[in-house]
Every structure is written in C-alpha cells, then in structure tokens.
Amino acid sequence: MGTRIYLDDVRTPVDKDWQVVRNYYELVNLVNKVGLNNIEIISLDHDLGDSAMNEYFTNVSPNFKLDYNNISEKTGYDAAKFLVDEFYKLNPERIEINYTARKRAPFQFPQITTHSANPIGSANIMGYINNFLMNEGQPQNCVIVQIPHTV
Numbered sequence: 001m002g003t004r005i006y007l008d009d010v011r012t013p014v015d016k017d018w019q020v021v022r023n024y025y026e027l028v029n030l031v032n033k034v035g036l037n038n039i040e041i042i043s044l045d046h047d048l049g050d051s052a053m054n055e056y057f058t059n060v061s062p063n064f065k066l067d068y069n070n071i072s073e074k075t076g077y078d079a080a081k082f083l084v085d086e087f088y089k090l091n092p093e094r095i096e097i098n099y100t101a102r103k104r105a106p107f108q109f110p111q112i113t114t115h116s117a118n119p120i121g122s123a124n125i126m127g128y129i130n131n132f133l134m135n136e137g138q139p140q141n142c143v144i145v146q147i148p149h150t151v
Contacts, residue, residue, distance in 0.1 A: 009049060
C-alpha cells in the first residue's frame with residue numbers, strides 16, 4: 001500500500017493510515033518528499049483557510065458562486081493543478097504523444113478524491129482531475145467521498 005494523503009486545514013481522519021497535511025505547501029512538501037509515484041491516494045479539501053471559508057459563507061452557500069479573487073490562500077483546486085503539473089514534470093514525453101499512444105502507455109497517478117463540503121470547489125477539483133484523466137485515456141474516477149473524521 002502506498003502513501004495516503006489527506007489535505008484539510010481542520011479535519012483529521014479517524015483512520016490513522018492517512019498522512020494529514022494542513023495546507024497546500026505541506027502537501028507540496030510531502031509529495032516532493034515521498035514522490036508522486038509512491039502515493040496511493042490523495043483526498044483534497046477545497047477551502048483551506050479563513051478567506052476560503054469566508055468566500056464559502058458569503059458567496060458559495062447563499063449565492064452558488066465562487067470567486068477565487070476573494071481567496072488569499074491556496075485551495076484544494078490549486079493542489080489538484082499542482083499534482084497534474086507534477087505528473088507532467090515526471091512524464092514530459094506524454095505531452096508529445098497522441099491520445100491513442102497515451103491510452104496504451106503505462107500510467108501511474110494517485111487516486112484523487114475530494115471530501116470538501118464546498119460543492120463548487122469539489123466540482124472544480126473533480127472537473128480538473130477528470131479532464132486530465134480523460135485526456136490521458138484513463139477512467140475519470142475523481143469523486144466526492146466521505147471519510148470519517150474528527151474536528
């Protein structure tokens with residue numbers, strides 16, 4: 001079993017097999033330390049700090065709008081983008097090959113899920129990861145999950 005990473009600023013999973021990181025930068029440091037290819041699963045929260053939570057309560061919850069200009073810290077969406085960028089840094093040849101060849105070529109990328117209560121943030125994470133997977137000829141399996149946790 002590979003490394004299991006849980007990105008969340010306040011929640012802690014009950015299952016002790018998760019390595020908990022509290023912000024984007026801790027996630028980046030852990031991924032760089034462990035290596036993307038040694039990670040089994042990463043579960044992402046979207047809102048990682050006060051400005052993100054304020055945006056959730058001010059705009060997302062009452063108005064179904066999410067404005068990243070109102071968020072000063074990195075989010076789980078930024079983490080999703082980092083993970084895809086890291087994949088292409090490790091596999092630059094995949095950018096140049098066509099879809100059919102990518103679909104047949106060996107593929108190693110962690111399972112990515114989101115456990116965020118922010119529906120728009122979760123959709124953004126899932127959309128980004130699933131689009132990446134689709135373009136790589138892989139099953140689009142990034143979904144919202146519920147992971148038992150404490151606060």
